[in-house]
Amino acid sequence: MHDMTAKKSTVAPVGQHPNFQKHHKHFPTSAWLRRRAPHNVPLFAFEYGDTGAGNDIGIAHNWSAFDAIKITPRYGVMPTLPPVDVKLFGRNYSAPIGVAPMGGPSLVWPGADLLMAKAAQRARVPYTLSVAGGATIEQAAEAAPDVFWLQLYRFWHDDHKIGLDLVRRAEAVEAKVLALTLDVPVRTTRSRETYAGLAHEFRPNLRMIREMMVRPRWMLALLRHGYPRFATIADYAPAGAWTNEIIAFARARMGGAFSWEEVKRYRDAWKGPMAVKGVLHPEDAAKAVSLGIEGIWVSNHGGRQIEALMPSIDALPAIVEAVGKKATIVLDSGIRSGQDVMRALALGADAAFAGKSFLWAVAALGDDGPDYLIDLYIDELRASLGQIGARTIAEAREASIRHPGAVEFQDKPRASRAPRKQ
Numbered sequence: 534m535h536d537m538t539a540k541k542s543t544v545a546p547v548g549q550h551p552n553f554q555k556h557h558k559h560f561p562t563s564a565w566l567r568r569r570a571p572h573n574v575p576l577f578a579f580e581y582g583d584t585g586a587g588n589d590i591g592i593a594h595n596w597s598a599f600d601a602i603k604i605t606p607r608y609g610v611m612p613t614l615p616p617v618d619v620k621l622f623g624r625n626y627s628a629p630i631g632v633a634p635m636g637g638p639s640l641v642w643p644g645a646d647l648l649m650a651k652a653a654q655r656a657r658v659p660y661t662l663s664v665a666g667g668a669t670i671e672q673a674a675e676a677a678p679d680v681f682w683l684q685l686y687r688f689w690h691d692d693h694k695i696g697l698d699l700v701r702r703a704e705a706v707e708a709k710v711l712a713l714t715l716d717v718p719v720r721t722t723r724s725r726e727t728y729a730g731l732a733h734e735f736r737p738n739l740r741m742i743r744e745m746m747v748r749p750r751w752m753l754a755l756l757r758h759g760y761p762r763f764a765t766i767a768d769y770a771p772a773g774a775w776t777n778e779i780i781a782f783a784r785a786r787m788g789g790a791f792s793w794e795e796v797k798r799y800r801d802a803w804k805g806p807m808a809v810k811g812v813l814h815p816e817d818a819a820k821a822v823s824l825g826i827e828g829i830w831v832s833n834h835g836g837r838q839i840e841a842l843m844p845s846i847d848a849l850p851a852i853v854e855a856v857g858k859k860a861t862i863v864l865d866s867g868i869r870s871g872q873d874v875m876r877a878l879a880l881g882a883d884a885a886f887a888g889k890s891f892l893w894a895v896a897a898l899g900d901d902g903p904d905y906l907i908d909l910y911i912d913e914l915r916a917s918l919g920q921i922g923a924r925t926i927a928e929a930r931e932a933s934i935r936h937p938g939a940v941e942f943q944d945k946p947r948a949s950r951a952p953r954k955q
C-alpha cells in the first residue's frame with residue numbers, strides 16, 4: 534500500500550557516514566565488498582553467509598532476474614536526485630531500503646547484528662532482527678529504537694509458548710513490525726555451508742581453527758564481541774547452554790511453516806503491523822491479507838532454500854496486482870545495488886531489503902560496513918531514479934519497463950488443504 538495512514542514525520546534527515554568517500558574509492562559497488570570479504574574472514578564464515586541452496590543456482594537466478602529488467606528513461610524534466618524517504622506501515626523512514634533478518638550473522642563477523650542495527654538506526658531505515666540472530670530482542674531494540682522489526686520462525690512446541698512469549702517481548706520493546714517467516718517448511722541443504730562444516734552443529738575443527746588464525750581482524754572482533762550465540766533463543770534454553778546445545782534446543786522446538794490458523798493466532802496476539810515473509814504466490818498473499826496481515830514480504834529466502842524457487846522479483850508484479858492496494862509490499866532476494874532497489878520499486882514494491890550484501894559489507898569493512906552499504910544503496914537509488922527521469926518514486930512506477938521474467942500465475946486454484954495435525 535503506497536500511502537498508509539498519515540502520521541507526523543519522525544524521521545531525522547541523515548547524511549552520509551563520514552567514511553563514505555574513503556570506502557567508495559575501494560568499494561564502488563557491492564560486488565567489490567563481496568570480492569574482499571573472504572580475505573577478511575575465515576572461509577567457513579564467508580561460506581555460511583554467501584551460500585545458496587544446492588549449487589547456488591537460485592542465487593544466480595535471483596541476480597539474472599534483476600539484471601533482465603530494463604527501464605526506458607524519459608527526458609525533458611529538470612534533472613534531479615529525488616528524495617527517497619518513504620512511509621512503511623504508517624512510519625517514516627529515510628529510504629525504502631532495509632536489512633533483512635539473518636540468523637547467525639555474528640558467525641560471519643562477530644557483533645554483526647548490532648552493527649547492522651546501529652547503522653540502520655543512524656540512517657533511519659528498517660532493521661530486522663532474526664529470531665536466530667546473535668542479539669537479544671532487547672539489545673536490538675535499544676540499538677535501533679526507531680527502526681526495529683522482528684522476524685519469527687515457528688516455535689510450535691508447548692502450544693507456541695516460546696513463539697508467543699517472543700511476541701510479548703517484541704511488544705514490550707515497541708518493535709515496529711513483526712514478520713512471520715513462512716518459507717522454511719523443511720530444512721534443506723546448502724552445499725558450501727555443509728562442506729565448510731557448519732550444517733549440523735558449530736564445533737570448530739582443525740581446519741576451521743587454521744582459517745581463524747590467519748584472519749586477525751576477525752579474531753579481534755571475536756575477542757571484542759565474544760563467541761557467536763543465538764542470543765534470543767538462549768534465553769529459553771537451560772542456563773549456561775553452549776551454542777550447540779542452544780541449536781539442539783531450538784531444533785527440537787521449532788520448524789515447519791506456519792499454518793494459516795497459526796498466522797491468525799499470532800495476528801491476534803500482536804497489536805502492531807504484521808508481515809508474512811517468503812510469499813511468492815498472489816493467492817497466498819491474498820489469503821494473508823484476508824487474515825488481517827498488513828505486509829507481504831515477497832522473498833525466496835535469497836536462494837537459500839531450494840534452487841527451483843521463483844525469483845521474488847518475477848513474482849512481484851502479480852502480487853502487487855493482487856494485494857498492492859491493501860498491503861505494504863516488501864521485497865528481498867537478489868538486491869545488489871540501488872539500481873535493483875529502483876527496479877523493485879518501479880514494479881510496485883514499497884521497499885526492498887537485502888541480506889547477503891550486508892554480510893559482504895561487514896566482512897569487508899568491519900564496523901563501517903553496514904553504514905557504508907546503506908549509504909551506497911541510497912546513493913545508487915537516487916542516481917538511478919534521476920537517470921530514468923523520475924523525480925519521485927511514484928514517477929518510477931510510471932516508467933516503461935521490460936520485465937521478461939514476470940509470472941502471470943495462470944495455474945488453477947488449489948483444492949483446499951486438509952487441516953494439519955500438530
Ligand SMILES: Cc1cc2nc3c(=O)[nH]c(=O)nc-3n(C[C@H](O)[C@H](O)[C@H](O)COP(=O)(O)O)c2cc1C
Binds near residue numbers: 583595714810868
Ligand atoms: C546468513 C543468512 C541467514 C538468514 N537467516 C534468516 C532467518 O533467520 N530468517 C529469515 O526469515 N530469513 C533469513 N535469511 C533470508 C533473508 O532474510 C533474506 O530473505 C535474503 O537474504 C534476501 O536475499 P539476498 O541475500 O539475496 O539479499 C537469511 C539469509 C542469510 C544470508
